[in-house]
Amino acid sequence: MTDTTDGSYVSAPRAARLDALLPVLLLATYFTASFALRLLRGGDLGSDEAEQIRLAHALQLGYGDQPPLYNWLFYCFGKVFGVSVDTLAFLKNATLLVSCVFLGLATQKLVGARNTVWIAVLGLLSLPAVFLLAQRDLTHSIGAFAAVAFFLYVLARMDERASTGNYALLGAAAGIGFLAKYNFAIIPVSTVVALLLEPSMRRLVLNWRLAATIAVGLVVAGPHVYWALTHLDAAAGDTVSKMQGVASHAAPIQLLATWQLLASIVKCSALTVAILAVVYRGHIRAIFVASSEWTRVIGWMLAISMFLVFAIMLAVDATMMRPKWISIFFVAFPLYLALKVDAAGVQVAGATGKLMGLVGAVIFISLGIVFAGSFH
Secondary structure, X not given: OEEOOOOOEEOHHHHHHHHHHHHHHHHHHHHHHHHHHHHHHOOOOOHHHHHHHHHOOOOOOOOOOOOOHHHHHHHHHHXXXXXXXXXXXXXXXXXXXXXXXXXXXXXXXXXXXXXXXXXXXXXXXXOHHHHHHHHHHOOHHHHHHHHHHHHHHHHHHHHHOOXXXXXXXXXXXXXXXXXXXXXXXXXXXXXXXXXXXXXHHHHHHOOOOXXXXXXXXXXXHHHHHHHXXXXXXXXXXXXXXXXXXXXXXXOOHHHHHHHHHHHHHHHHHHHHHHHHHHHOOOOHHHHHHOOOHHHHXXXXXXXXXXXXXXXXXXXXXXXXXXXXXXXXXXXXXXXXXXXXXXXXXXXOOOHHHHHHHHXXXXXXXXXXXXXHHOOO
């Protein structure tokens, strides 16, 4: 039995159900409020939103320097609900919710303690790209968030059951991810390397079924890849020039690239780490040193992804890196933190409630600021 504030008691199973229901209510309230406030902001479109409206008239293999998945989604939703701000807002919030669901399902398969799942789900909401940038003017990155979460979920399914169907599904997830954001291509590469670095997980890579992953991935992404190769100028766009920034710098390019990437990593992760440190204060050392096969795999995935981003920056002489450009890789970061807490075996009374309070304060205050700022 669990004591309540009025002196009455509720059964432990009922208390557990309440603990599970409250975060669900937080998610439902947040995404409903986000949708409603976007409608109240009216038809003042951001650049990404305006692009979606402009390109929603036709279904094409490619549209420009961004891959087409989100355009395809908006085209389909526009056909059903009409091309409007309402449809834009609905698709954005539905896609973010899907990201939370798949990340939660992935975490559920990999952790032992049920409440630990909410570290990943609520941690995703604490990422600045989700609670701030997405509410301003992101579209393609939002599709990529869902694609990364789906990829992680299928990867967890593969560990549970290495069937041909799950390998094929992983290929579909990788193809979908590439269609959502070109830099998603780094994630399958980092995943393969991370699995090979963990002896007990090499079996997932050294398996003939990996051919099904590659084949399905090529089928899913192949038509757009062909379009991109035949429209290279349009597909390449000005992405590289944006990364190169200003042509002349006093400092060496390598130093600027290092600083830009490190600063972006901190901006993407610092708030999530700070919230977890408050909730689990007194246990941070135990969580930091805790390890399991999946903490190592996800940790390596994150590290290798950042290394590959850095290598690309050096290859194109990039001196500019914005946090939103690497935000898709940090969808895995809250999962990593949840796995670390689970590996440490740390149990803190009311941890989910504290996490809800801190994350809820951040996301709703930010939502209010974005809404208020739209009228200036």
